[in-house]
Amino acid sequence: MQATLTNKTVSTHTTMHAIVQDKYGSAEVLVLRDIEKPKIAPDEVLVRVVAAGVDRGVWHIVTGQPYLMRAMGFGLRRPKIKTPGMDLAGVVEAVGEDVTRFKLGDEVFGTTIGGQAYAEFASLKQDKLVHKPNNLSFEEAAAVPVSALAALKGVRDVANVQPGQSVLIIGASGGVGHYAVQIAKSLGAVVTGVASTAKLDMVRAMGADHVIDYKNEDVTDSGTKYDVIIDIGGNRKLRKLRRALAKHGTLVITGGEGGGKWFGGIDRQLRALMWSPFVSQKLTSYISLENREDLETLKDMIEAGKLKPSIDRTFPLAQAADAIRYLESGHVSGKIVLKVA
Numbered sequence: 001m002q003a004t005l006t007n008k009t010v011s012t013h014t015t016m017h018a019i020v021q022d023k024y025g026s027a028e029v030l031v032l033r034d035i036e037k038p039k040i041a042p043d044e045v046l047v048r049v050v051a052a053g054v055d056r057g058v059w060h061i062v063t064g065q066p067y068l069m070r071a072m073g074f075g076l077r078r079p080k081i082k083t084p085g086m087d088l089a090g091v092v093e094a095v096g097e098d099v100t101r102f103k104l105g106d107e108v109f110g111t112t113i114g115g116q117a118y119a120e121f122a123s124l125k126q127d128k129l130v131h132k133p134n135n136l137s138f139e140e141a142a143a144v145p146v147s148a149l150a151a152l153k154g155v156r157d158v159a160n161v162q163p164g165q166s167v168l169i170i171g172a173s174g175g176v177g178h179y180a181v182q183i184a185k186s187l188g189a190v191v192t193g194v195a196s197t198a199k200l201d202m203v204r205a206m207g208a209d210h211v212i213d214y215k216n217e218d219v220t221d222s223g224t225k226y227d228v229i230i231d232i233g234g235n236r237k238l239r240k241l242r243r244a245l246a247k248h249g250t251l252v253i254t255g256g257e258g259g260g261k262w263f264g265g266i267d268r269q270l271r272a273l274m275w276s277p278f279v280s281q282k283l284t285s286y287i288s289l290e291n292r293e294d295l296e297t298l299k300d301m302i303e304a305g306k307l308k309p310s311i312d313r314t315f316p317l318a319q320a321a322d323a324i325r326y327l328e329s330g331h332v333s334g335k336i337v338l339k340v341a
């Protein structure tokens with residue numbers, strides 16, 4: 001067998017198993033195939049992937065929806081990213097000559113919008129990775145990056161949640177939501193989590209002080225006014241959300257599915273930003289990006305026992321399509337993970 005890597009490396013295989021998509025579509029477009037193992041640039045790390053996270057972002061890349069996303073560089077007719085999957089946890093297999101933060105055998109986790117995680121190996125810039133929290137399994141670590149980074153940015157940076165504030169988290173049982181509940185609690189907020197009936201116990205277990213079952217109650221019509229609303233699920237109209245917001249409260253729109261094939265609800269986020277200067281409340285939104293500093297913060301919170309992933313199910317790599325279907329079903333509590341090795 002011939003070695004593919006000129007850098008410090010321990011593996012000699014030239015190909016690997018990977019999930020590949022040649023076109024946009026539903027989960028069926030994902031197939032398991034042997035492809036060439038990635039090579040690394042001087043500032044990159046080759047990771048032997050042990051587990052990979054599944055999230056709404058991956059679903060968007062697989063389906064190519066909303067269409068607006070295709071125009072944003074993901075490929076108009078066909079996906080530019082052939083191997084999807086952003087979040088991963090694994091072991092360092094090789095390092096480029098400029099890599100200073102990692103050595104062979106280090107246990108790491110991280111994320112890359114450029115895909116690659118649904119494969120046996122992935123090459124990432126060293127800034128996309130940090131060392132795995134010492135109290136998490138690989139599966140748990142792979143469930144963290146994208147969703148917890150979005151929750152941290154939304155709750156801490158955009159909403160600027162302060163101790164004692166009342167915070168309503170809509171979509172509290174999902175990938176982003178279950179982290180948002182824990183982060184808001186760790187900042188000292190009084191948290192109300194909104195979820196469907198079967199998931200209320202899970203939201204309480206994440207630390208929510210109060211829960212609301214949106215199947216039985218209109219969360220925007222109870223008369224309660226919250227200092228902060230983090231809107232992650234349900235795509236409610238802005239005027240309804242504003243009704244549940246204190247006069248000088250802050251609405252942070254993270255996302256929400258069901259907003260249409262073209263814009264996927266982003267028009268609601270843009271309208272919030274446009275209205276905000278003309279009302280007493282702050283209406284805002286954000287896009288969370290890969291961020292090493294915040295990933296380090298999450299690792300510290302996890303090791304301090306302030307944050308914990310909740311995993312609903314794991315699927316083997318070969319069943320990535322089933323994992324995406326399960327995500328689509330909307331029955332997930334917390335996160336889904338692919339077991340790769």
Ligand SMILES: NC(=O)c1ccc[n+]([C@@H]2O[C@H](COP(=O)([O-])OP(=O)(O)OC[C@H]3O[C@@H](n4cnc5c(N)ncnc54)[C@H](OP(=O)(O)O)[C@@H]3O)[C@@H](O)[C@H]2O)c1
Nearest residue numbers: 056150171173174175176195196233234254255256287288
């Ligand atoms: N802004 C950013 O940078 C950023 C980053 C990451 C994700 N996102 C977006 O955030 C959204 C959520 O992502 P996710 O990974 O957390 O998705 P997810 O795991 O599928 O969770 C979505 C949650 O929404 C809840 N939900 C569905 N319908 C609802 C309704 N009518 N009322 C209240 N809750 C409802 C579901 O709870 P039940 O099952 O209990 O109904 C589910 O737990 C997606 O649109 C995603 O694209 C944005």
